[in-house]
Amino acid sequence: MAGASYSRLVMLGSPQACGSVASVVEAYRAHGLFKRWPIEYFAMSPGALPRFAAQLARERDIVVHLHATARRSFWRDALFMGPAIAARCTLVLHLHGAGFERLHEAAGPLGRSAIRFFFEHAACILVPCESLRVWIASVARSAQVICLPNPVAPGAAAQEAARPNLVLFLGRLEPQKGLFDLLEALSALRPAVPDVRLVCAGEGDRLAVARYAEHLGIADAVKFTGWVGPSGKRALLESAAVFALPSYDETLPMSLLEAMSAGVPVVVSSVGGMPEVVVDGVSGFLAAPGDIATLQRLLRKLLLDRKLGARIGAAARESVRLRFAPERALPRLEAIYAGLGLHSIGEPRQPVAADLRRAA
Numbered sequence: 001m002a003g004a005s006y007s008r009l010v011m012l013g014s015p016q017a018c019g020s021v022a023s024v025v026e027a028y029r030a031h032g033l034f035k036r037w038p039i040e041y042f043a044m045s046p047g048a049l050p051r052f053a054a055q056l057a058r059e060r061d062i063v064v065h066l067h068a069t070a071r072r073s074f075w076r077d078a079l080f081m082g083p084a085i086a087a088r089c090t091l092v093l094h095l096h097g098a099g100f101e102r103l104h105e106a107a108g109p110l111g112r113s114a115i116r117f118f119f120e121h122a123a124c125i126l127v128p129c130e131s132l133r134v135w136i137a138s139v140a141r142s143a144q145v146i147c148l149p150n151p152v153a154p155g156a157a158a159q160e161a162a163r164p165n166l167v168l169f170l171g172r173l174e175p176q177k178g179l180f181d182l183l184e185a186l187s188a189l190r191p192a193v194p195d196v197r198l199v200c201a202g203e204g205d206r207l208a209v210a211r212y213a214e215h216l217g218i219a220d221a222v223k224f225t226g227w228v229g230p231s232g233k234r235a236l237l238e239s240a241a242v243f244a245l246p247s248y249d250e251t252l253p254m255s256l257l258e259a260m261s262a263g264v265p266v267v268v269s270s271v272g273g274m275p276e277v278v279v280d281g282v283s284g285f286l287a288a289p290g291d292i293a294t295l296q297r298l299l300r301k302l303l304l305d306r307k308l309g310a311r312i313g314a315a316a317r318e319s320v321r322l323r324f325a326p327e328r329a330l331p332r333l334e335a336i337y338a339g340l341g342l343h344s345i346g347e348p349r350q351p352v353a354a355d356l357r358r359a360a
Contacts, residue, residue, distance in 0.1 A: 004090065004341035008038045010055070012066040012080050014071060014073070015045040018203070018227045019066040020096040020150075023254045026230070027151040032327040037337060037344050039065075044073075044080055052080060056087040064341050065092040072098035078118060085121045090340055093122035094148075098176075098249040100136055114141070119143040123340060126333075128252040129273025148333060150254060151326040154317070155237055155262025165196045165303050168240035168264070170233070170255035171247070173204030173224075178246030178269060178289060180212055185246075185296035187216040193303050201225045201236060237262040241309065242302045248289040250274055257324055260284065260316035265309040267298045277323070283316040 025041070028034065034041070042048050044066075044238040064084040068077040084091050104115055119125060119140035126148040127133050131144045167186065171177045179200065186198050200209065204225050212285035213222040227280060228236065237243075252273035258267050260277070266284040268274045278284035280290045285302075287294040302309045322328070339343070 006061060006063050006340065006342045008040065008059070009065055009342055010052070010062040011039050011041045011184070011342065012052070012064065012077075013041065013043050014067065014069070015043040019069070020254045021069060023258075024096065024150050025067065027153065027326065030153070031330055033330060033333070035203075035345070036334070037342065046079060049079055053083050054238065056083055056089065060087045060089060062254065063090045063092065063340055065094060069093045069095075069097045069098060070103040071097060074103055074115075075098075078114070081118050085118070087235075091122045092124055092126065092336070092340070093118065094126040095132065095136075096128070096251070097253075098247070098251050100132065100251075102249065104139060116140045124336065126168055126336075129276050131273050131276070132251050140220070146336065149324045149329040150252075150257065151165075151293075151327060151329040152254070152257040152261045152320055152324040154321060155234065155258060157257065163195050163239055163241045163306075165318070166240050167196065167198045167242045167244050167299060168236055168237075168259070168305075169198065169200045169202070169244055170236075170259070171202045171245060171253065172207055173200060173202055173209050176248050178248060181246050181290060181292050181295060182244055183209070183213055183216055183218065183222070184292050185299060187218050188296045189294070189300055189303075190218065190221070192300055196221060196303065197297075198222045198223060199236060199240070201228045201233070203227050233258065235341060236263075237264055240264050242267060242299055244295070244299065245269065245274075245288060246287060246295050247271060247274075257320055260313075261315035261320040261324070263317040265302050265312040266316060267295065277319065278316075279319075282312070283319045284312060 004122060015032045017023060042052055066081060068074055104112055107115060111166040119136060120142050124135060124144040124146055126146055128150055130147055133147050136143055169182060173179055189196055204310050213219045237259060243264045245256055245268045247269050250272035256266060256268060256274060268278060269289040270286040271289055275286060278286055285298045287298060
């Protein structure tokens with residue numbers, strides 16, 4: 001790509017309004033990325049594929065920034081990656097969410113070869129945490145992988161004393177997220193904190209979760225909101241005393257960063273990229289996945305000691321501000337764009353030699 005020069009970028013994202021990709025793209029819009037760079041956005045719905053292919057046929061001298069997830073959609077996303085690579089576009093592959101290792105293991109020899117092909121033919125792969133970068137390097141050694149923080153705006157922190165004994169879960173309602181473990185911890189917690197409540201915000205198997213809560217005798221303490229938009233999420237974070245995500249598999253979820261940014265003390269699993277941002281006992285608490293006793297103990301500690309929760313929440317908020325604030329995170333992405341030879345709006349520049357390692 002030495003000497004390459006591009007005047008436009010096509011960004012490909014999720015067709016859904018919820019999820020990590022939607023949150024990241026919305027943050028890009030809110031903080032001016034689409035105003036500073038010549039970006040055309042496509043949602044990767046089946047109907048968008050012919051339009052995208054037609055555009056590639058007309059104009060191949062573009063950068064393609066594709067947001068991909070492992071959950072049920074990677075092979076759909078591959079329908080867009082393939083034409084971009086065939087057209088010799090400069091492909092920036094941006095990975096979100098958990099499950100890439102499981103996807104790779106379950107794919108079989110041909111599927112694993114296809115995944116490696118996409119990884120190695122991207123100009124660069126953007127990932128939110130070091131653990132995912134290391135894994136990609138193990139399966140596609142020639143891939144250019146860059147850790148890129150997702151932008152997280154500061155949340156509005158409520159007064160600690162005003163928060164009820166409310167534990168907040170943001171994510172898909174499924175066993176892999178540790179939600180059933182969280183229900184068991186809540187059941188064990190009720191004798192010490194009788195008014196504790198759990199709000200489950202997200203889509204998934206609500207019926208199975210509700211039935212398990214009823215089995216444990218805590219159905220009255222569990223509320224389901226379904227998917228919530230940005231304003232609903234802010235309202236929940238402002239009233240939550242604790243954010244809990246005892247997952248068995250994660251990269252670096254936006255919900256965790258948003259909770260920390262809002263000053264909510266967090267209890268999460270020591271998996272994926274979560275230990276990279278949560279310093280145990282300082283900016284949050286970590287528990288091994290499946291360790292229900294520790295999960296219950298940490299929730300109890302934070303609910304009964306609000307001064308501790310306030311200290312943990314304040315440290316979390318400052319940590320996210322220093323590492324993930326938009327004014328810190330977005331310039332790194334924009335440096336990558338410039339390193340690829342993309343021209344920002346209103347600032348024509350001479351072709352440059354790509355130096356992605358320096359940009360990152």
